[in-house]
Amino acid sequence: MKHTIRRNRLIRMVGLALTVMLAGVSLAAAQTKSSVLPSGGGAALFDPSDVVILLLDHQSGLFETVKDVPITELRANVSMLAKLATLLKIPVITTASEPNGPNGPIMPEIKEFAPQAQFVPRKGEVNAWDNDDFVKAVRATGRKTLIMAGVWTSVCVMFPALDAKAAGFNVYAVMDASGDPSEMASRTTLARFAQAGVIPTTDNAVLCEMHRTWRRPEAAELAKLYVMTAPHYGAVIESYQRALDVGKVAKK
Numbered sequence: 001m002k003h004t005i006r007r008n009r010l011i012r013m014v015g016l017a018l019t020v021m022l023a024g025v026s027l028a029a030a031q032t033k034s035s036v037l038p039s040g041g042g043a044a045l046f047d048p049s050d051v052v053i054l055l056l057d058h059q060s061g062l063f064e065t066v067k068d069v070p071i072t073e074l075r076a077n078v079s080m081l082a083k084l085a086t087l088l089k090i091p092v093i094t095t096a097s098e099p100n101g102p103n104g105p106i107m108p109e110i111k112e113f114a115p116q117a118q119f120v121p122r123k124g125e126v127n128a129w130d131n132d133d134f135v136k137a138v139r140a141t142g143r144k145t146l147i148m149a150g151v152w153t154s155v156c157v158m159f160p161a162l163d164a165k166a167a168g169f170n171v172y173a174v175m176d177a178s179g180d181p182s183e184m185a186s187r188t189t190l191a192r193f194a195q196a197g198v199i200p201t202t203d204n205a206v207l208c209e210m211h212r213t214w215r216r217p218e219a220a221e222l223a224k225l226y227v228m229t230a231p232h233y234g235a236v237i238e239s240y241q242r243a244l245d246v247g248k249v250a251k252k
Helices: 002-031 071-088 108-113 132-140 153-166 183-196 203-211 219-229 233-251
Strands: 051-056 092-096 118-121 145-150 170-174 199-201
Touching: 051 071, 051 153, 071 108, 071 145, 071 203, 071 219, 092 132, 118 132, 145 153, 153 170, 153 183, 170 203, 183 199, 199 203, 203 219, 219 233
Parallel strands: 051 092, 051 145, 092 118, 145 170, 170 199
Antiparallel strands: none
């Protein structure tokens, strides 16, 4: 009886020690983020200084097969990510398995809005993580948080996302800056992401998570990006500006 009591007590002590240790690890991880505030805000969010954006196989031919998101919306969301990366000086890596094949060229908006983006050509590999040059380019950034988007979500995003997660990276998949041939493919991909620990997110959420506060010098430029990802927000800005103008006239 005494032996059982001692054993149970030992088990509880080990369990408590593990809990404290894991809590300490989580706290230490949060404290290493430069974006965590004294209040604790940001501990569960990504650290923008640790982010690299990966835009995978956004090719004109593949766009023709996308059925789960309107193409105009998809292109606008990808363009927003490119502009956001340029504005906040976030590394961007683009790639395509076979840019000279039937999948077509990469959408030109990426180069237009993120001229600093590094393009890594692949040698036919469907999974970008199968390409040594691509993986080396990602590792060379020194960043561990990967924000991925691509066409198809169920292949061009999912395959490297799962492999990157297995390699120890923190991986986010931007669902509305990616596209699939069907709703079924998209829903199945979302489930597999969740099972593997890849974090699904949206264009607008990425923008807000990068933004964090209006008390920053890029606030006005960031507001323009919100209009790209949420067009009706433009009406909010217009009505606000109109109210300010009316107020100025009334004061006169």
